[in-house]
Amino acid sequence: MAEAVLADPAGVSERSITSVARLCRTSETTVLRFCRAVGLAGYPELRIALARAAQGEENDRARSATADSVIAASDSLADVVSKITYADQRAVADTGAAIDVKALQAAVDAVVKARRVDVYGVGASGLVGQELHGRLQPLGVASYAWVDPHAALMSAALLGPGDVAVGVSHTGTTTDVLDALRLARTRGATTVAITNFDRAPIAGLSDIVLTTAARETTFRTGAMASRVAQLVVVDCLFTGVAMQSYDRSATALDASRSVLRSRHTERHDRGVGVGA
Template sequence: MAKSSKISAGREPGGLIVHISGLLPSLSPAEQRVARLVVADPAEAARRTITDLATAAETSEATVIRFCRSVGMDGYPQLRIRLAAEAARRVEPLDARVVGGDIPPGADLAQIIATIAFNDARAVEETAEQLDPVVCGHVVDAIVGAGRIDIYGAGASGFVASDFQQKLHRIGRTAFYFPDVHTALTSAALLGRGDVAVGISHTGTTSDVVEVLEQARTRGATTVVLTNFPRSPVTEVADHVLTTAARETTYRSGATASRLAQLTVVDCLFVGVAARNRPRARKALEATAEAVRSHRLGSGRRRA
């Protein structure tokens, strides 16, 4: 099966900065220094000559040219034009303290709240902008026709995987989530043609998720991956690649904006699946809501 994804250059969905951010881990260390300067301030990078940018990145002009080609540009002039256009369309936060999206030492709670809100909103918006409807359609098709859907994720991505499993289960889809790699592997070994395995990994380098998807693919299942980086190792074992556009900053290990970006994609897939058979989905949601209604205060259950 041909892999469906969108990682080509040209007019990138979601914008050039999102495209460069997604490719950053696959670049050489010197190219990454160039990329970080470009992503941090596209307008300033667009004003620099190739010599100025190379000096600021502590590298050579040849490396800047290699960086341009790595992200799909013909050369530095094209990159400068694209960066200028990107800078013109970028919406900056109203609160000047939030510019840059990072949380500096000594930030008060008001600044922390404003920065987190801005980063989270930007992650959701940019993820939606670059999400490929064609690839989403292929994934929805596979899930709708699946005999069984297994979903895998570790750490914070595991919470998203669990959420996706619960959503699919509530509309009558046979879906499972396995947080432990051993049970995940034994489950994947029993998948076959017509089944779907979904792996969620922000970095795309989580070995557990890669290994489980590889096992599922070997057994003939359709494999889907949701990651922030379209050239990460996990994409090599996926038939369909969906990407987020989250840029974590100071507290990356907390998986803040990335988790919301993943949930945005999961919600799109869930609604897409439910919409394929609205009567069935509505009936299932009503039945599951009724099953737990007595456990809600104010719904006929007496308080102690």
Template sequence: MLDQNGPTPVNLVATVRAILPSLTPAAQGIARLILDDPALVARSTITEFSAAAGTSEATIVRTARALGFAGYSQLRFALAGAVARQAPERLVPGDLGPDDPLTDVIAKVARAESEALADTAAQLNPDRLGLVVEAVAGARRVDVYGIGASGLVAGDMAQKLMRIGLPGHSFTDAHLALTSAALVRAGDVAVGVSCTGETPDVLAPMGVARKAGATTVAITNNPRSALAELADHVLVSAGRETAFRPGALASRISQLLIVDCIFVGVAQRTFETSEAALRATRDALGDFLADTRRRGR
């Protein structure tokens, strides 16, 4: 759910990008214009913007409200703040083209990753994160569901929790995920990871886990997605995928930032047991590597 006062200038563009898939076709066209040239929108009256967009003023007002603003004036003011605070290239990260030289590829990919981290941090609500940390720290078990690139994030979260002695399990197979979800109960936590928030193989076990009484958490780019509807707590990531970068690092790294924040928060809440668990696992791995090196001599 968006803040009733609308997104802040810092995370406005990230918010527009996140909810774009859930907008109507007409509103999506307006949102893309905002993403393509926020400075143009910021300096345009609603009549000027209506002419540039080729749509009615009423549609523009409805889009502004869908983005969390009372009207176009508030949207325009927020965009002006965003433009003033950030360089134009920061607001519109260039998509990769088929003829881009590798120097441009490096620059654009690196910028996309750094912006994904900054945008995710800007819109990550500490209070909401705290509720997730509290639920995970006190959980009997934690299931994490993710498919494809998001499955890598699910595995990372489960591995991190295991290192501090919490029973975390990741599932990238829908059948196994459903089997596990059917056995959760109140006090357990189920985490669904999906960039779009519409992945059927994640939605199905999340729905089962919710019915079984688990606390449900969504890590997604789209706060208005079906996954978000199934979640008690929604943590919004800000990475975006493009034609040349499906499952892009920017999407994964923004999700991984959220996972790391959850992990550190849980480790803080359970410091004594977490520290002992980290020391024990570190020692076990160290002993194994030392034995391996000795046998290799």
């Protein structure tokens, strides 16, 4: 009975209890026992539940098919919102599913042991690189984010064994990032790539490759979805590093928050007016 329901919920919802019993080669009494076993009063309630579930799946497929398409000139603003949010949500989910945990662990180990960590990125990926730096620094990791190509090269020239260089590039083809990563590698640093394409040139220059899973759409080259996916990897890397020394990391983060707390005005609960 359970196999029949899982295989074709919509079809079962359209059958009578006698028809379902025959399909499953069992008795109507057994069908009723199944209904009660799953928390339903009887077969009519099962048919209603299956029909609603089947309709919900159909609606979800229709919404996904629409949201997964490219932004078109005929789209309404509501369509645009739906497509953008769907792309970003999918980027997060797909990246989480695609992360190579062994590669992530290798990157975590390298950062934990590093004398210093250089992060290279330009444009949108440069913002992600600065985010990684901002996450690592409060943990006491000597990290530096370079968005200027010349500064990146000068810093890379000073790296050596025991250092880590992280290159962030969605396409994996940004020459400014590739040049800095290549130089860092010749100096003996461990190189790490954060990219959407594991066969891109950046992968050939990296000891460790952390891949994202994001797609760019119309009007959204270098879009938020790619940055959201990169930030998922950054968050995983940061948390992995923090977990290596949980108590020390918690103390360091508390110290950072304490220093910054004085830079905020007094907070008010939402909905409370200025004069309240």
